Amino acid sequence: MGSQKRIAKELAELVETPPEGITVELADESNLYEWTVHMEGPDGSPYHVQRKIPGEALLPTGYPFKPPAVSFATKIYHPNVTTDEKGSMCLGMLRPDEWKPSSKISAVLQFARQLLAEPMPDDAVEGRIAEQYKNDRKRFEEIARDWTRQYATS
């Protein structure tokens, strides 16, 4: 299956015309399946700081028939991102039964960034944070901002 060709093409497109606030590169030039992603916190969101938030996209060997995995390298306080060291992102479109082989990583990353701007508390992985997001938005934003400053800039 021509997955290498597809990945190379997707990568080239992303490098050439990167979507707003997102840059990607290979973590290691010899490996097409591990990408380093830098994401700018959307304006007005508590994730908007000087530096871009680092993360990665891992492509399984079965890509594009199997979904990629997207995660943040630093801790993010967000209802849809796990607070463990993995920082994995829970996106409906990345679930094996939802994923379509014609979906593109570019779309996934843009969706992820959109999620930073607008969390989906009803689809949360961190229930406690989702609760807070719904009931005490101010406090949520404070903590999220603190975390971003503390972790993403160091």
Place this chain on the structure above:
Amino acid sequence: MDSDGEMMSDVSSPDDFLDTQASDDDSLGDGGFGDLDTGFDDDNDLFRQQRNPHEVEYKVLNPAEVERERQDQIAEVSAVVGLSPELAAVLLRFGQWNKEKIIEMYIDYPERTLDRAGVGPVTEGRATTEMIPGFLCGICFDEGDDVESYAMRCDHRFCVDCYRHYLEQKIKEEGESARIRCPGNNCQHIVDSQSVELLLSGEIRDRYHMLLTRTYVDDKENLRWCPAPNCEHVVDCSVKKRDLRRIVPTVQCACSHEFCHGCSLPDHQPAPCTLVKMWIKKCEDDSETSNWISANTKECPRCQSTIEKNGGCNHMTCRKCKHEFCWMCMGLWAEHGTSWYNCNRFEEKSGSDARSAQAKSRASLDRYLHYYNRYSNHEQSAKLDKDLYLKTEKKMTSLQSQSGLSWIEVQFLDTASHALQQCRQTLKWTYAFAFYLARNNLTEIFEDNQKDLEMAVENLSQMFEKPIPELAQLKVDILDKTAYCKKRRVILLNDTAENLKNGEWSFNVEW
């Protein structure tokens, strides 16, 4: 065999969307409790052959019959709405195989129904693969005029290799069949069987068809696979999920396995499914632990925390509330003065108060253990009875030669053993059922029935312990006792089933 087509009408009313699916199956009910309803016409209506209250109507189907039933429904809908059978199948799956509802929906809102079902706009022509100039596959990015490609009616075109790979993965790895959607981004169209036929072949295509039949059975509430190992039969029974509070739909497969159509567990009459699940869970959590707790611990007289005595000294200090008491008499330690290791204050007032509080909490544990021990005893005895029978069976051959009985004539042991197993199974569950029953007049009748069945079972069970040569002489006796056991079982089950159906039981738990 009776097949009274009207019996189910009082427990289900074909009304809302999902509940009408079996309403057209008038053919239900041949095949079933052949050997169970013999000889008990004493309290039945003389003019009408009637099923016992604890029995339900059902039909056993083999895989070919299931597939035929599926095809018949597809053909019927296909003919009425004028769609190809493949698309009619997608529609039916969407409507959970409720033919009437689907036809009605389609006639009222054809486009919307097709769209929601994942069929999309219907166009003419059969599915074929094509080579299109300037084609670029959106999955592998291969391009060229000679790339063979395929698209369904939604027109999301991909190269045949990618399409095939996608389908294979869905079928092989995810076990999907009727729910595979077009590989196009965000496209909800279902890949119909015609497309699969075109793209796949051999083993994987067979697997696809097998999965389709399987989803059909899984989709329909009235169908259930026989859970026995290696059994491929399906049982059709129209008792609805919401009726499971009032009915315990027990069926017997063609492979002779008896199970509950509501939950697939082995026959658990007279206890309803929900109580059975509660009981099983309770036993998993509790049984061994409770026994241990009962034997090794006491509750703190003040805060009721359970305490294990881990040293020799009777001067106990509760970790939780710091209450100091004597392990022997449960009285305040302060009242013991200096008689440290030799508690002789058995009649102290505080001690007897504490003991009565403790007695209360013990009583609930004891109550559970009472039922649990009897439940597990019957389970154990059923196994032992079976072992004993298997040994006996070997000797049945010798019995034939010793006593001159024919093979047919020694079959009474087989019948007796089966009855014994079945009655113990029922008895076992009567104890789980009784655990949740609140006491009233009905429970007394129930307990009498339980006692009668238990005695009958023990009497029959004893027979199996007799030496082999005596068995031949006991044949008539064993046959009598077997019939009596069966009769007692039916009496008990009918009583409980009727009370359950009429909502007469009161329970000590919410369920």
